[in-house]
Amino acid sequence: xxxQVTILGCSSARPTLARHHTAHVLNVHEQFFLIDCGEGxxxxxxxxxxxxxxxxxxxxxxLHGDHVYGIFGxxxxxxxxxxxxxxxxxxxxxxxxxxxxxxxxxxxxxxYPLEIKEVDAREAGVEVWxxxxxxxxxxxxxxxVPCCGYLFREREPGLNVHRHLVEGxxxxxxxxxxxxxxxxxxxxxxxxxxxxxxxYRPYEPRSYAYCSDTTPSGKVADSVRGADLLYHESTYLxxxxxxxxxxGHSTALQAARxxxxxxxxHLVLGHYSxxxxxxxxxxxxxxxxxxxxxxxxxxxxxxxxKDHALKIVQI
Amino acid sequence: xxxQVTILGCSSARPTLARHHTAHVLNVHEQFFLIDCGEGxxxxxxxxxxxxxxxxxxxxxxLHGDHVYGIFGxxxxxxxxxxxxxxxxxxxxxxxxxxxxxxxxxxxxxxYPLEIKEVDAREAGVEVWxxxxxxxxxxxxxxxVPCCGYLFREREPGLNVHRHLVEGxxxxxxxxxxxxxxxxxxxxxxxxxxxxxxxYRPYEPRSYAYCSDTTPSGKVADSVRGADLLYHESTYLxxxxxxxxxxGHSTALQAARxxxxxxxxHLVLGHYSxxxxxxxxxxxxxxxxxxxxxxxxxxxxxxxxKDHALKIVQI
Numbered sequence: 001x002x003x004q005v006t007i008l009g010c011s012s013a014r015p016t017l018a019r020h021h022t023a024h025v026l027n028v029h030e031q032f033f034l035i036d037c038g039e040g041x042x043x044x045x046x047x048x049x050x051x052x053x054x055x056x057x058x059x060x061x062x063l064h065g066d067h068v069y070g071i072f073g074x075x076x077x078x079x080x081x082x083x084x085x086x087x088x089x090x091x092x093x094x095x096x097x098x099x100x101x102x103x104x105x106x107x108x109x110x111x112y113p114l115e116i117k118e119v120d121a122r123e124a125g126v127e128v129w130x131x132x133x134x135x136x137x138x139x140x141x142x143x144x145v146p147c148c149g150y151l152f153r154e155r156e157p158g159l160n161v162h163r164h165l166v167e168g169x170x171x172x173x174x175x176x177x178x179x180x181x182x183x184x185x186x187x188x189x190x191x192x193x194x195x196x197x198x199x200y201r202p203y204e205p206r207s208y209a210y211c212s213d214t215t216p217s218g219k220v221a222d223s224v225r226g227a228d229l230l231y232h233e234s235t236y237l238x239x240x241x242x243x244x245x246x247x248g249h250s251t252a253l254q255a256a257r258x259x260x261x262x263x264x265x266h267l268v269l270g271h272y273s274x275x276x277x278x279x280x281x282x283x284x285x286x287x288x289x290x291x292x293x294x295x296x297x298x299x300x301x302x303x304x305x306k307d308h309a310l311k312i313v314q315i
Numbered sequence: 316x317x318x319q320v321t322i323l324g325c326s327s328a329r330p331t332l333a334r335h336h337t338a339h340v341l342n343v344h345e346q347f348f349l350i351d352c353g354e355g356x357x358x359x360x361x362x363x364x365x366x367x368x369x370x371x372x373x374x375x376x377x378l379h380g381d382h383v384y385g386i387f388g389x390x391x392x393x394x395x396x397x398x399x400x401x402x403x404x405x406x407x408x409x410x411x412x413x414x415x416x417x418x419x420x421x422x423x424x425x426x427y428p429l430e431i432k433e434v435d436a437r438e439a440g441v442e443v444w445x446x447x448x449x450x451x452x453x454x455x456x457x458x459x460v461p462c463c464g465y466l467f468r469e470r471e472p473g474l475n476v477h478r479h480l481v482e483g484x485x486x487x488x489x490x491x492x493x494x495x496x497x498x499x500x501x502x503x504x505x506x507x508x509x510x511x512x513x514x515y516r517p518y519e520p521r522s523y524a525y526c527s528d529t530t531p532s533g534k535v536a537d538s539v540r541g542a543d544l545l546y547h548e549s550t551y552l553x554x555x556x557x558x559x560x561x562x563g564h565s566t567a568l569q570a571a572r573x574x575x576x577x578x579x580x581h582l583v584l585g586h587y588s589x590x591x592x593x594x595x596x597x598x599x600x601x602x603x604x605x606x607x608x609x610x611x612x613x614x615x616x617x618x619x620x621k622d623h624a625l626k627i628v629q630i
Binding site for chain 2: 013014015016017020021039040042043046047063064065066068069070072073076077080081094097098101102105106107108145
């Protein structure tokens with residue numbers, strides 16, 4: 001029942017030695033998803049021990065190089081590693097056309113099916129991916145080009161029956177199945193056993209909101225309300241607010257205000273400008289508005305536990 | 316009077332943790348040239364302390380991703396670093412069209428002039444770059460797509476006058492200039508002083524031949540004859556010869572045979588398949604044919620001294 005984000009890169013457009021271009025990996029119940037794919041993502045996957053063949057789908061926020069340039073090499077490497085199972089890439093238009101043109105010039109023929117699912121980056125809450133255990137919906141971001149954030153959220157899990165009742169009353173499979181399906185049942189002696197008293201949900205749905213490149217936006221706050229973990233770009237310090245505005249980015253303070261407004265549990269910063277040699281000032285600034293802020297770094301692994309506690313490990 | 320190659324990446328198409336995609340930097344008399352530009356080249360430049368703004372021109376051997384995918388990000392990073400001075404990229408067709416299409420999709424507008432010089436990868440010895448101190452000519456390689464190697468060679472340096480003669484005879488600037496221009500002169504007492512006895516060349520031209528992806532080819536051997544340093548791909552061990560043939564590559568043994576045939580001074584191997592965990596067997600194999608073989612590695616710096624001695628440093 002893992003719910004874990006690994007940050008592969010935390011740099012904005014110009015990388016530094018310690019900060020690679022943007023890419024995150026989300027592990028939801030051992031299904032792996034890549035979110036954005038900056039140059040060097042395949043090296044970072046190697047570095048942090050994540051097998052590219054495990055990736056089920058890729059979510060691209062927008063067509064700027066620092067979020068995309070790793071995809072060409074990664075798709076080829078997956079082919080060389082023997083991938084046969086299909087891969088879906090979710091991205092704003094014209095990602096499909098761009099990739100098709102690229103494949104033409106480089107004579108790329110992938111040995112596995114590739115599905116491109118283009119999203120409308122202006123719409124909020126559109127489900128772009130769904131599985132038995134979780135959904136992905138769109139978050140409209142405000143950037144210089146169409147830019148889409150993604151909200152990953154577990155579905156409500158099925159009901160479990162309290163083990164002490166199963167054992168105490170000697171419940172049979174039929175009675176257990178009824179309760180799990182939300183129907184009251186009867187004990188052998190005719191006494192009713194209700195769903196309310198006999199069952200529980202193993203966990204409350206956990207969620208991760210990914211907001212790559214954006215100016216501060218009320219719509220973003222609305223879309224990510226109550227998330228366990230909000231990744232919100234913080235390219236600049238607030239003293240460079242004018243620059244943030246000009247380039248369609250946010251300051252750490254602005255990211256923290258969105259986190260507070262949206263009442264999320266934790267905020268993760270990232271997408272730092274190369275101008276900042278140390279990142280502590282960005283963290284300090286954000287924490288004046290929102291204390292549960294964490295500095296994203298290459299190799300940071302954030303696990304949201306079943307009880308919603310956050311475990312932080314730097315690898 | 317530097318003549319130095321730095322290997323930024325030595326991997327073939329599928330990289331490993333220790334081996335990045337192909338890119339070399341050549342420093343000729345403090346003019347810097349990038350040769351091929353695999354994904355992650357801009358990180359490797361950072362890692363090895365080479366300022367991208369110093370690069371005068373880029374030479375691309377062919378349109379396979381492991382030799383090209385780093386160019387998109389590098390061009391943008393140069394822009395962000397404030398590059399204003401022009402950059403030339405030498406590459407086989409249709410590099411220009413490919414880059415133009417790419418720029419269109421990503422709305423790239425570089426603030427510096429970019430000149431694309433397309434070369435015919437089938438022709439040998441065509442000068443594609445020239446400066447006062449050196450020339451670059453084509454080496455036709457044999458690969459699955461048009462593929463061009465490059466021979467970097469210093470021009471014959473000007474004549475110097477022996478210092479002990481300048482001092483001993485008290486030569487004046489006019490006499491020195493005549494000798495440097497290859498004209499005999501006379502001493503004050505009327506005794507002739509010939510160019511042959513009074514002058515010397517400070518060094519013999521040094522050369523570096525770059526052969527990225529190729530099956531073994533007699534034409535390559537002809538083109539690189541007598542080079543100080545031949546970089547020749549050695550993707551496979553000779554036991555995997557059939558695979559090399561099928562994919563348009565060479566084995567270490569075949570690379571060494573070309574080196575011997577071409578009578579070069581030193582052979583550098585590279586472009587290794589990810590299947591080989593250790594590279595010593597490739598080196599051993601090559602040395603059975605050509606003893607002056609060196610294993611290329613990420614971060615290996617090869618300096619050809621003025622006396623043609625080779626200095627090897629791993630950074």
